[in-house]
Amino acid sequence: MMASSKLAVFTVVFGVAYAVIYVISTEVNLPLLTYHPVIGEVDFLWTPERRGPAMYWYGWMLTSLFGALALGWIASAVPEPWVQRVILFVCLAAVAYLLFYTLALFIYDKATVELEFLKSRSLSVVAALVVAALVVAAAISFFAPAKWNQRLWPGWVCVVPIGALAVLAYYLTPYFTR
Amino acid sequence: MAFWTILLIIHGLLAVALLGAITHQAVSVWMPVRSKAGNFVTRFRAVPSTSYVMAIIVLYVVTFVMGAWIYTQYRFTSRLALEQLRFFKTVGVFEMKEHVATIGMILLPAYWAFWRQPLSEDYAAARKNVTLLLAIIVWANFLVGHIANNARGFGS
Numbered sequence: 001m002m003a004s005s006k007l008a009v010f011t012v013v014f015g016v017a018y019a020v021i022y023v024i025s026t027e028v029n030l031p032l033l034t035y036h037p038v039i040g041e042v043d044f045l046w047t048p049e050r051r052g053p054a055m056y057w058y059g060w061m062l063t064s065l066f067g068a069l070a071l072g073w074i075a076s077a078v079p080e081p082w083v084q085r086v087i088l089f090v091c092l093a094a095v096a097y098l099l100f101y102t103l104a105l106f107i108y109d110k111a112t113v114e115l116e117f118l119k120s121r122s123l124s125v126v127a128a129l130v131v132a133a134l135v136v137a138a139a140i141s142f143f144a145p146a147k148w149n150q151r152l153w154p155g156w157v158c159v160v161p162i163g164a165l166a167v168l169a170y171y172l173t174p175y176f177t178r
Numbered sequence: 179m180a181f182w183t184i185l186l187i188i189h190g191l192l193a194v195a196l197l198g199a200i201t202h203q204a205v206s207v208w209m210p211v212r213s214k215a216g217n218f219v220t221r222f223r224a225v226p227s228t229s230y231v232m233a234i235i236v237l238y239v240v241t242f243v244m245g246a247w248i249y250t251q252y253r254f255t256s257r258l259a260l261e262q263l264r265f266f267k268t269v270g271v272f273e274m275k276e277h278v279a280t281i282g283m284i285l286l287p288a289y290w291a292f293w294r295q296p297l298s299e300d301y302a303a304a305r306k307n308v309t310l311l312l313a314i315i316v317w318a319n320f321l322v323g324h325i326a327n328n329a330r331g332f333g334s
Contacts, residue, residue, distance in 0.1 A: 004300070005291075007291050007294075008288075008291050008292075008301070010287075011287040011288040011290070011291040012288055012291075014284070014287055014288070015284050015285055015287065015288045018284040019281060019284060022277075022280060022281075022284075026277070035250070037250040037251070037253050037254050038254050052254050053253055053254055053257075053258075055249075055250065055253055057246075057249070057276055057280075058246070061280060064284075068284070154288070154292070154300075154301055154303075154304035155303070155304055155307065157285065157288040157304065157308060158285075158304070158307045158308060158311050161281045161284065161285065161311070162311070164281060165277065165278065165281055168274070168277040169274060172270050172273050172274055174270075175266045175267060175269055175270025175271075175273065176266070176267055176270050178266055
C-alpha cells in the first residue's frame with residue numbers, strides 16, 4: 001500500500017488540528033491578539049474591552065493557525081500510521097468524554113439525592129472524565145484492526161470540522177433560548 | 179457609512195459568484211452527466227469540475243477577508259442595535275456564521291490538495307465530501323448573512 005503524499009498529510013492534519021484548537025480557543029478564550037474596533041487598536045493576547053467592545057475572533061484564528069501549522073509540519077515528518085493513530089485516539093477520547101459527561105448529567109437528573117458535583121465543571125470531575133475517556137480511547141485504538149492505522153484517512157478533514165461546528169453551535173445555544 | 183455599504187455590496191456580489199461556482203462544482207461531482215448534455219439541468223451538471231478549483235479558492239479567500247473587515251464595523255454598530263432590539267437569535271446565527279466561515283477557510287488547503295492534477299483515485303471520496311461540505315458552508319453563510327442584513331443592515 002502506497003503512503004499518502006506529504007502535502008495531503010499536512011493539509012489533512014492542518015484542517016483537523018485547526019478545528020480542534022479553534023474550538024478550545026473559543027471555549028477557553030485564548031486569542032493571540034485582541035482588537036478594539038472603536039479605537040482601532042490591537043493588543044497582544046487577551047485584554048478586556050476598552051471604550052467599546054473587544055473582538056477576539058481574529059485572535060482565536062491566529063492561535064489556531066500557528067498551532068495547526070506546527071502540528072501539520074510535525075505530522076508530515078513522522079510516520080503516517082502514527083498520525084492516523086493519534087487522530088483516531090483523540091477523536092475517540094472526545095466522543096468518550098461527551099458520552100461520560102452526558103451520562104453524568106443524566107445521573108444527576110435521575111438521582112434522588114443531590115449530586116451537585118456531577119453537574120459542576122470542577123477540575124476533579126473534568127479530570128476524572130478525561131482520564132476515563134482516554135482509557136476507553138486507548139483500549140479501542142489498541143484493538144483496532146491494523147489496516148485502520150496503515151494510512152491517514154482523508155475523511156478526517158470533514159468529520160472533525162463537522163464535530164467542531166456541532167460543539168460551537170452548542171456553545172451558542174444561550175442566544176436561542178433566552 | 180457609504181464606504182461600508184459599498185464594501186458590503188461587493189462582499190455580497192463575491193458571495194454570489196462563489197455560491198454559483200461551488201454549487202456548479204458540487205453538483206457536477208456528485209451527479210456527473212454520462213451522456214451528451216441536453217436540457218438546462220443536465221448542462222448545469224455537465225461543467226468540468228476541475229476548472230472551478232482555483233476560482234473557488236480565490237473567491238472564498240477574498241470574500242472571507244472582506245467579510246472579516248466588514249465585521250469590525252458590524253461589531254459596534256449593527257450588532258449593538260440588534261442586541262438593544264433583543265434580536266438575540268439573529269446575533270446568535272451571525273456568531274455561528276463567523277465560526278462556519280473559519281471552518282470553511284481551513285478546509286481550503288485539503289480541498290486544493292485533493293483537487294490537484296492529476297486527480298488521485300485515492301482521494302476521490304474525500305474530494306467529493308470536501309466539495310459538498312464547502313458548498314453547504316457557503317450556502318449556509320450566504321443565507322445567514324442575508325437574514326442578518328435584512329434584520330438590521332448597514333444604512334437601516
